[in-house]
């Protein structure tokens with residue numbers, strides 16, 4: 001099997017690349033034999049489950065597409081630079097990978113935070129790479145979508161959201177891309193699947209658009225200024241129920257969907273399976289940074305953190321951190337958008353479970369463990 005990952009250097013693309021390339025080196029139990037339960041060292045607990053049958057029968061060759069080279073290349077991945085917006089370059093990039101059987105689509109057109117992501121541009125990127133991949137023995141296309149399918153970013157929505165819920169009447173590139181796959185796959189030799197994670201938890205030192213590193217930079221700046229750790233979103237966001245997705249879990253789910261025949265032509269929500277409230281977790285985050293937990297103090301961090309580079313430099317020097325600017329560690333607009341939702345964000349995982357995917361993770365523990373990982377990497381104090 002050969003996987004082509006479009007958007008391989010992004011948060012999701014690199015996680016899927018790591019999962020598939022790892023499959024080449026980790027010995028698998030014979031097909032049909034469940035894995036032993038793993039100790040959740042990383043806060044992600046695995047229940048015994050069947051390995052995807054294809055993955056266990058031979059592993060993956062992995063090629064990845066992006067415009068820029070990877071900052072942290074993953075062993076076992078062949079990186080190919082191309083612009084998915086350019087039809088000819090896209091075809092040429094895949095000329096050397098005409099044996100690709102699976103396309104994992106994780107690209108995302110560059111966009112500004114808290115603006116509408118352009119549907120036509122995003123649709124064209126998928127269309128181009130799909131047309132190029134279809135010339136070979138393509139068997140499956142996996143599309144990574146997100147909670148935005150349910151309008152989690154717009155306002156309250158029916159919860160727990162289920163995969164067959166009616167769409168929200170909003171412009172949404174996720175809808176256009178899914179419709180393209182539904183239409184195009186008819187009568188063709190390939191099937192499709194789609195994963196719908198919510199806000200992602202991940203360790204990605206090269207990507208500032210990250211909940212954990214942005215939160216950690218905010219905490220470090222507040223501590224340096226002698227402030228308590230206030231919650232910068234509104235009261236409703238502090239108290240509502242929310243859900244996140246550990247990126248390793250998403251990657252495993254994507255590999256499962258792409259290789260489990262019953263998942264063909266289906267979409268699945270993928271979250272950690274638990275829920276949490278920031279008001280419960282916030283004091284634990286304050287404790288992790290050795291600072292007092294403050295109160296709810298709504299701020300627009302994109303504005304409030306302007307000009308804080310000098311404070312960050314002081315933090316860096318004091319704690320001997322890696323030479324990373326504040327802009328490389330924190331994305332304030334993203335943090336604002338994540339912490340401003342006053343409504344419950346819950347996606348039902350019943351469908352994936354009923355189809356056989358049982359992985360789950362403890363979100364609070366995972367987030368705290370990730371703070372530890374950023375610290376160990378000397379990115380956060």
Ligand SMILES: NC(=O)c1ccc[n+]([C@@H]2O[C@H](COP(=O)([O-])OP(=O)(O)OC[C@H]3O[C@@H](n4cnc5c(N)ncnc54)[C@H](OP(=O)(O)O)[C@@H]3O)[C@@H](O)[C@H]2O)c1
Pocket residue numbers: 006007008009010011012013065066067068069082083084085106107108109110125144145146147197198199200207
């Ligand atoms: N991040 C989250 O918290 C989150 C949560 C839920 C769902 N999702 C969904 O997951 C999917 C992937 O998101 P992400 O956050 O992983 O994206 P991301 O980190 O922004 O990565 C985007 C990837 O696409 C590549 N790319 C963009 N334009 C390209 C072009 N014209 N040609 C070739 N490559 C191009 C980028 O590389 P270059 O810039 O080098 O080209 C990068 O590898 C999206 O559908 C998103 O909605 C994300």
